[in-house]
Amino acid sequence: MTATEHLNLTDVTLAYGATEIVHNVSLTLQHGEIGCLLGPSGCGKSTLLRAIAGFEPVKSGTIKMLGRCLSSKAENVPTEKRNIGMVFQDIALFPHLSIADNISFGIRDWVKSEQSKRVAELLDLVGLPGVEARYPHSLSGGQQQRIALARAIAPKPDLLLLDEPFSGLDANLRETLVPEIRDILKHESMSAILVTHDQMEAFAMADKVAVMQQGVIQQWGTAFNIYHEPKTRFVADFIGLGEFLQATIKDEYSVDSALGCLIGDEPLKYAPGTPVELLIRPDDIQHAENSPLTGKIVSKWFRGSHYLYHVQLEHGEILPCITACHHDHNVGEDLGISIELDHLVVLPICDPETGVCDLQEAEVVQAQAINL
Ligand code: ADP
Numbered sequence: 001m002t003a004t005e006h007l008n009l010t011d012v013t014l015a016y017g018a019t020e021i022v023h024n025v026s027l028t029l030q031h032g033e034i035g036c037l038l039g040p041s042g043c044g045k046s047t048l049l050r051a052i053a054g055f056e057p058v059k060s061g062t063i064k065m066l067g068r069c070l071s072s073k074a075e076n077v078p079t080e081k082r083n084i085g086m087v088f089q090d091i092a093l094f095p096h097l098s099i100a101d102n103i104s105f106g107i108r109d110w111v112k113s114e115q116s117k118r119v120a121e122l123l124d125l126v127g128l129p130g131v132e133a134r135y136p137h138s139l140s141g142g143q144q145q146r147i148a149l150a151r152a153i154a155p156k157p158d159l160l161l162l163d164e165p166f167s168g169l170d171a172n173l174r175e176t177l178v179p180e181i182r183d184i185l186k187h188e189s190m191s192a193i194l195v196t197h198d199q200m201e202a203f204a205m206a207d208k209v210a211v212m213q214q215g216v217i218q219q220w221g222t223a224f225n226i227y228h229e230p231k232t233r234f235v236a237d238f239i240g241l242g243e244f245l246q247a248t249i250k251d252e253y254s255v256d257s258a259l260g261c262l263i264g265d266e267p268l269k270y271a272p273g274t275p276v277e278l279l280i281r282p283d284d285i286q287h288a289e290n291s292p293l294t295g296k297i298v299s300k301w302f303r304g305s306h307y308l309y310h311v312q313l314e315h316g317e318i319l320p321c322i323t324a325c326h327h328d329h330n331v332g333e334d335l336g337i338s339i340e341l342d343h344l345v346v347l348p349i350c351d352p353e354t355g356v357c358d359l360q361e362a363e364v365v366q367a368q369a370i371n372l
Contacts, residue, residue: 006031006191007052007159012061012071014044014051014215020059021047022215029208032189034182036202039212040238045195048212049161052193053086054079065158085157089164091144093136099123099147100132106155122150125184142173149181153188160185160192166201178204199239203227211235227281233347236279241308243318244277247346255346258317264344279345282308282320287327291336295319300331311335 007029014022022044029035037045050056052063054070054077063071070077085106093102103122104115123129126146128139136144145165152160165181166174182205185192196202202209203223210220211234219231230236236244247257249270254263257278270276287309295311298318302325309321309329321337329335 004031005029006033006066007035007193008062008064009048009052010062010064012048012051012063013059014047014056015059016047020215022051024061025210025215025217026061027208027210027217027220029191029193032186032191033207034185034190034192034194034205036194036196036206036209037212038196038199038202038209041197043212044215045197045212046163049163049193049195052159053084053161054082083155083158085152085155085160087145087148087152087160087162087165089167091136091141091148091168093144093147093151095136097135098132099128099134099136099139102136102147103150103154105151118154119150122154125187126150127180141169142177145169145177146181149184153185153190156188158191160190162192162194164195164197166196167198174201181205211238213238228343228345230279230345230347233277233350236345236347240281241320242279242281243310243320244347245280245317245319246349247276247278249274249276255344258313258315259339262341262344264346268346270346270348275349276346277349279347280319280341282322284339284341285311285319285321286338286340287321287323288336288338291338293338294334294336295321297329297331297333297335300329309335311337 005028009025009027012022012025013020025048027035037048039045047056051058051071057076058071058073060073062069069075070082094105100119103119107115107118119132123131126149128143128146131139136147139147166178169177178201194205206223208220209223209226210217211226212218213234219226219235226235226239230239236242245257245259247255249268249272250256250261251272252267253265254261255276255278295313297309298312299310301308306322306324307327309323310318311321312318319337321335
């Protein structure tokens with residue numbers, strides 16, 4: 001463990017009875033980092049969070065914080081001795097207690113003057129100064145969630161766990177609250193783990209994201225990495241929009257595809273002739289009025305600030321393309337496009353029956369800008 005490592009999970013396997021839910025998960029959170037467990041419902045995010053909190057024992061592996069073993073097969077430090085704070089989806093403030101008493105609940109053994117000081121400091125931090133004497137019902141949902149956060153961080157826990165804390169709030173409120181909460185955690189240098197199934201929330205909040213599928217972490221990296229350099233087909237599919245184009249390895253550095261020959265600047269792991277899939281994101285394809293390359297619009301999706309089109313190339317390949325809203329075209333029209341790939345994501349072809357592909361061979365290749 002290095003000086004800045006805060007939380008280490010090593011080969012953590014979790015089970016309910018005989019059913020294994022989380023398999024051999026390892027990750028390291030640095031001090032002050034916000035990590036996120038992101039994945040579809042039922043993939044084991046909350047189970048993993050509960051194990052970190054001490055509510056579930058590990059079947060095997062270890063959970064360590066600040067160098068101290070919290071969970072192993074032989075050891076399970078009780079929740080109340082872990083110095084971990086928690087915020088849940090159901091805000092669960094105590095309705096009969098004032099805001100001040102709610103926030104100071106975890107520090108009620110502090111001397112009164114210190115409690116009041118900490119409450120005032122936290123109310124300032126969450127942007128609600130002066131509400132000490134009010135009761136939870138008099139605050140909006142977003143304000144209550146800020147108070148729940150203040151309550152959780154009042155005792156200065158070593159780690160904050162947030163389990164889908166924004167999912168009960170409406171979309172507009174989430175958009176403003178998520179970055180605000182991130183700023184608050186950063187101000188407090190709080191190490192935290194957020195569970196969510198919402199990738200925009202993960203992107204707005206987290207320094208590192210673990211994409212989980214069926215109890216396995218498929219990739220642990222920055223939001224930029226998992227979007228632009230997905231290591232597996234599942235991550236590429238789950239994060240962001242995109243289409244896969246059939247391609248064939250041409251030589252050590254290049255692939256052939258319906259978009260021509262694309263050249264990377266790192267060697268490919270596949271032998272020439274190997275069929276692979278090339279990930280194309282909507283932002284890789286730009287609308288270009290007079291381009292010689294065109295595709296027939298097969299779908300159009302208004303997304304507020306832009307349109308997302310899907311266009312079909314001559315031989316049937318489908319590409320996504322984002323345009324500004326004034327480029328209002330109809331399904332069936334030809335759309336001029338240009339390719340603006342600054343790197344290639346090449347993945348092995350999955351077995352269509354099982355969805356299984358050789359994950360070890362997934363490869364991201366930085367490619368040169370392409371001129372068609
Ligand atoms: P997520 O948070 O990703 O939605 P969970 O960790 O809640 O997923 O659940 C993972 C799997 O474990 C699901 O199949 C769920 O039904 C199962 N599960 C969750 N809690 C229990 C429990 N207490 N007993 C048995 N199975 C459970």
